[in-house]
Amino acid sequence: MAYDSRNLASLKAPDVAQVLKANRLVLVRIMTVRLLITVLLVAFSVTLSRMTESNSIFLTLPIVAGVFVFIATAYRLIYGIRVSRCARVLRDYPLEFHPRVIKKHERWTQYGNVYEVRVTTRGQHGAPLMLAVNAAGRRRWPEGVEEGGWLAGDLPFGGVLVVPGSNAMLFLKPADWDKTARKREEAGAERTARAERAKLNDRTQWAVMMRGLGA
Incomplete structure (x- = not known):
């Protein structure tokens, strides 16, 4: 949907509490699925070993895979920090609608996909190039964000972008x-x-939030 000056004035900002709740639920689901996979892999290996009464090294492979999934899950706990930091930003800054978000590049990191974006502001030029990462851990680019989003923050310092709908x-x-x-x-x-x-206002925070870029 393209936004003009008339329907911009009628836009209603999303409910911050609902946005944070939805992202926390996404994070919990991701972590729960990963932990369930870990448990199932270990249980499968143990059960098969008892049923066959075998000590074959091949029966331990699911356990090894489960350990790797668990380690990856522990790494993804960084998203819990991201959601908490976003909550702090949303508490201190109001949401303002920006009619266009341009994605320049995308890169894969072990902590999530990081996007280079430019958030345009009506009547202003020279918006800084920003790095964006999904707070809750999803890797896909949010659908519809190119047509605008709700920004809380101050671009030279950083902020949070909420996708409408x-x-x-x-x-x-x-x-x-x-x-x-x-x-x-x-x-x-x-x-x-x-x-x-x-x-x-902290470069150390930049490194934590964008970990995986070597910052």
Whole structure:
């Protein structure tokens, strides 16, 4: 759906509590499925070994696979941190609609797909290139986000993008933290203090949220 100046004014911001609840449920489902797979692999190996009364090394392969799935699940717990950080941003910043989100590139990392995006702002030029990652752990690009999304945050520092109609939530950080340093320095005391409350004014946080890029 294309948005013009008339229907932009009538848009209703999504319910923040509902968005956070939906993303936490997605995270719980992902983790539950992975843990269930781990348990089933181990149980299959043990059961088969007892039924056949065999000590073959091949019967331990499902256990090895289960261990790898468990380790991967532990790595994915980083998404719990992402959802919590997004909740902090949504608490300190209001949601504002931006009519266009342009995806430039996409890359796979062990912690999730990371997208290079540009969030356009009506009447403004030079929007910084941002890195975006799904807060709850899904790897697919949210459908419909190119036609606009609800942004909470301050682009030189980072923020959260909520996709209309789906509750999908992307955490954003400047793609080049050093290049946007001047804009943060010129932001003023009020904007800087707000970013600090939301834990956005921190390069260490950039590395945690975008882990897998070697940041």
